[in-house]
Amino acid sequence: MILDSPSRSSRSAPAIGAVRRDFAPWKDPGAVPLIRYEGVRKRFGATAAVDGVDLSVFEREFFCLLGPSGCGKTTLMRMLGGFETPDEGRVTLAGRDLSGVPPHLRPVNMMFQSYALFPHMTVAGNVAFGLKQDGLPRTEIAARVDAVLDTVQMRGLADRKPDALSGGQKQRVALARALVKRPKVLLLDEPLGALDKRLREETQYELMDLQVALGITFLMVTHDQDEAMTMADRIAIMDEGRIVQVGTPAEIYEAPADRGVAAFLGDVTIFEGVVQGRDGEGWTVASEPAGCVLRVGEAAGVAPGTAVGVAIRPEKLRIVAEGDPAPANVMDGEVWDIGYLGDWTIYRVKLASGLIVRVSQANAARFVERPVGWEDRVRIGFDPASAVVLTA
Amino acid sequence: MIGRDAGRGRFLLIGLPWLWLGVFFLLPFLVVLRMALSDSAQARPPYRPVFDLSDGLSATLDKIAALDLENFRLLWEEPLYLDAFLTSFRLAAATTVLLILIGYPLAHAMARAPARLRPILVALVILPFWTSFLIRVYAWIGILKPEGLLNMMLRQTGLISEPLEILNTEAAILIGLVYAYLPFMVLPLYAALERLDATLIEAATDLGAPRWKAFWLVTVPLSLPGVLAGSFLVFIPALGEFVIPDLLGGSDTLMMGRSLWVEFFNNRDWPLASAVAVVLLVIVMGPIMAHHAFETRRAEAERRGGRS
Numbered sequence: 001m002i003l004d005s006p007s008r009s010s011r012s013a014p015a016i017g018a019v020r021r022d023f024a025p026w027k028d029p030g031a032v033p034l035i036r037y038e039g040v041r042k043r044f045g046a047t048a049a050v051d052g053v054d055l056s057v058f059e060r061e062f063f064c065l066l067g068p069s070g071c072g073k074t075t076l077m078r079m080l081g082g083f084e085t086p087d088e089g090r091v092t093l094a095g096r097d098l099s100g101v102p103p104h105l106r107p108v109n110m111m112f113q114s115y116a117l118f119p120h121m122t123v124a125g126n127v128a129f130g131l132k133q134d135g136l137p138r139t140e141i142a143a144r145v146d147a148v149l150d151t152v153q154m155r156g157l158a159d160r161k162p163d164a165l166s167g168g169q170k171q172r173v174a175l176a177r178a179l180v181k182r183p184k185v186l187l188l189d190e191p192l193g194a195l196d197k198r199l200r201e202e203t204q205y206e207l208m209d210l211q212v213a214l215g216i217t218f219l220m221v222t223h224d225q226d227e228a229m230t231m232a233d234r235i236a237i238m239d240e241g242r243i244v245q246v247g248t249p250a251e252i253y254e255a256p257a258d259r260g261v262a263a264f265l266g267d268v269t270i271f272e273g274v275v276q277g278r279d280g281e282g283w284t285v286a287s288e289p290a291g292c293v294l295r296v297g298e299a300a301g302v303a304p305g306t307a308v309g310v311a312i313r314p315e316k317l318r319i320v321a322e323g324d325p326a327p328a329n330v331m332d333g334e335v336w337d338i339g340y341l342g343d344w345t346i347y348r349v350k351l352a353s354g355l356i357v358r359v360s361q362a363n364a365a366r367f368v369e370r371p372v373g374w375e376d377r378v379r380i381g382f383d384p385a386s387a388v389v390l391t392a
Numbered sequence: 393m394i395g396r397d398a399g400r401g402r403f404l405l406i407g408l409p410w411l412w413l414g415v416f417f418l419l420p421f422l423v424v425l426r427m428a429l430s431d432s433a434q435a436r437p438p439y440r441p442v443f444d445l446s447d448g449l450s451a452t453l454d455k456i457a458a459l460d461l462e463n464f465r466l467l468w469e470e471p472l473y474l475d476a477f478l479t480s481f482r483l484a485a486a487t488t489v490l491l492i493l494i495g496y497p498l499a500h501a502m503a504r505a506p507a508r509l510r511p512i513l514v515a516l517v518i519l520p521f522w523t524s525f526l527i528r529v530y531a532w533i534g535i536l537k538p539e540g541l542l543n544m545m546l547r548q549t550g551l552i553s554e555p556l557e558i559l560n561t562e563a564a565i566l567i568g569l570v571y572a573y574l575p576f577m578v579l580p581l582y583a584a585l586e587r588l589d590a591t592l593i594e595a596a597t598d599l600g601a602p603r604w605k606a607f608w609l610v611t612v613p614l615s616l617p618g619v620l621a622g623s624f625l626v627f628i629p630a631l632g633e634f635v636i637p638d639l640l641g642g643s644d645t646l647m648m649g650r651s652l653w654v655e656f657f658n659n660r661d662w663p664l665a666s667a668v669a670v671v672l673l674v675i676v677m678g679p680i681m682a683h684h685a686f687e688t689r690r691a692e693a694e695r696r697g698g699r700s
């Protein structure tokens with residue numbers, strides 16, 4: 001599909017990346033968002049924590065806010081919980097303006113980054129807290145607490161105090177406590193931050209299953225890109241209080257809006273250059289760092305003379321062995337560094353211009369006839385459609 | 393070699409506090425107890441010791457069997473002393489309650505103040521300690537006396553026509569006690585409240601509790617150890633307080649500290665004064681033991697992780 005084939009022109013634009021599940025209300029012009037941020041701003045003294053955000057999240061969506069530390073993710077989310085008030089703009093939930101609605105009257109629940117479990121109450125007491133506030137009958141409270149503790153597999157520890165729980169157990173209790181009220185929206189502030197890698201990956205899938213099963217909208221904050229890519233239906237990339245791009249994980253990875261997003265999400269090499277002219281359906285870009293004229297696919301908003309960056313991911317580059325058919329773009333270089341990761345090997349190849357390009361190759365076979373070694377001269381290349389042309 | 397050194401180190405570590413307690417608490421207590429069991433006499437010192445170091449064991453046992461506990465009986469039978477006990481107890485309890493009511497909001501506001509202001513606020517609370525305690529109590533006389541500051545102000549604003557009689561009443565003692573012990577209540581409360589994680593309150597409101605309920609269900613239970621610590625720090629010394637009742641109270645309000653003073657210096661009845669001291673100590677030990685038991689149980693419950 002990516003190779004230049006004659007059939008390409010007759011087809012509609014190729015789909016990007018993997019298709020997750022049959023769920024894309026954001027593509028439906030008639031769909032009404034559940035959560036809306038409209039021109040929201042918030043300053044703390046001199047810092048603009050949230051600087052003009054417009055955002056829509058749909059019902060049953062698993063939405064991730066992703067961005068570097070201090071970019072305003074927590075602040076944006078806390079506005080929905082009612083713990084921060086926007087200086088400007090407004091936040092609506094199911095069409096209702098939330099301004100002036102105190103936290104205890106909002107149909108959202110939050111799972112705090114620090115879990116914030118009440119240390120003087122047992123696990124069951126913590127989970128029952130929210131239901132008691134609603135004045136439910138005791139028998140119903142007990143039944144619902146038991147049920148939700150079953151869901152998170154914490155029933156056996158219902159009588160423990162939080163101090164006597166491990167990090168993973170606390171996280172489960174915090175989740176149960178936030179879920180038991182069956183909120184419209186569950187807010188999760190780096191819910192897995194305190195877990196080790198293994199437990200974290202397990203929990204990621206559990207959370208996703210739970211979200212689909214319960215049909216609750218999840219709004220999650222994280223600064224771990226893998227976590228966001230794994231879990232989210234859509235991701236909003238934030239930087240310095242602004243939203244830079246919103247899209248599905250695949251869209252953001254394969255079609256980043258600018259250099260910042262491309263570099264933030266995964267590895268990328270960017271060849272700076274100037275558009276030379278038309279080349280079939282694509283363009284040619286003269287790039288000094290690449291040391292050649294690169295052929296790239298269709299790109300919006302470019303014309304001859306535009307300064308662009310040609311971004312290419314390591315897994316879309318390959319080392320061209322002698323005798324193999326060469327792709328459209330080839331460059332010669334020297335192997336500078338090799339990182340063997342088991343499933344992948346990362347080669348850092350130094351071009352004549354001094355630019356170091358990262359190339360990754362899947363280790364599909366256990367043994368290779370002629371392995372690439374340090375300081376070998378190699379030829380690397382990529383197909384025009386694999387690259388992204390960045391104008392910003 | 394190393395083992396013996398470590399052993400000695402451990403002995404020093406554990407032994408020193410015991411030695412300290414023995415020399416500065418147990419020994420004086422035994423001296424006072426012996427005095428309390430003796431009879432008063434026209435002598436120097438003014439009592440006839442019951443026990444003597446030169447007594448043998450059997451002589452000591454005989455003497456113990458023959459003790460009449462006369463001084464303690466007198467304390468129990470003479471309404472004057474019982475009254476003094478009750479007055480002390482009542483005033484100390486009232487002081488503690490008032491201080492919780494005043495100190496809790498104060499400590500809460502301090503703990504919620506911007507972080508850079510907090511050290512200044514703490515400094516303000518302990519600032520009065522830089523002036524002599526006696527001078528501060530005398531200042532209260534100046535404020536409370538009939539032609540004092542308070543009455544002057546009240547009269548000028550036209551709230552009263554006749555001066556209020558505050559000095560030399562129980563009210564004056566209470567004011568003095570509350571004033572003097574405020575830091576002892578505020579500081580432990582502040583320590584407990586400042587340590588309290590603000591996100592716990594947010595979590596409570598997030599789960600549907602209005603602010604006042606979040607305060608009642610989360611802040612209050614979690615600051616209870618601070619309330620308890622502050623109460624002991626206030627109640628125990630207030631029970632035996634002497635200076636404040638002596639200077640601010642009238643001659644008709646007799647408190648334990650005062651009667652102890654009177655017996656010791658005015659009546660030169662050292663044994664009776666010692667008996668008062670022993671009883672005071674025993675009374676104070678009660679709540680301390682209760683507190684200790686409470687803390688131990690709480691720690692144990694936490695360790696076991698069960699419902700408490």
Ligand SMILES: Nc1ncnc2c1ncn2[C@@H]1O[C@H](COP(=O)(O)OP(=O)(O)OP(=O)(O)O)[C@@H](O)[C@H]1O
Nearest residue numbers: 044047048049068069070071072073074075076223
């Ligand atoms: N209560 C506050 N007072 C002052 N400044 C604040 C406050 N809360 C947040 N900020 C500032 O606002 C900016 C955004 O903070 P926020 O907590 O939203 O970041 P974040 O994206 O959640 O970061 P992290 O990934 O580290 O949690 C930061 O510069 C932070 O210092």
Ligand SMILES: [Mg+2]
Nearest residue numbers: 073074075221
């Ligand atoms: Mg944060």
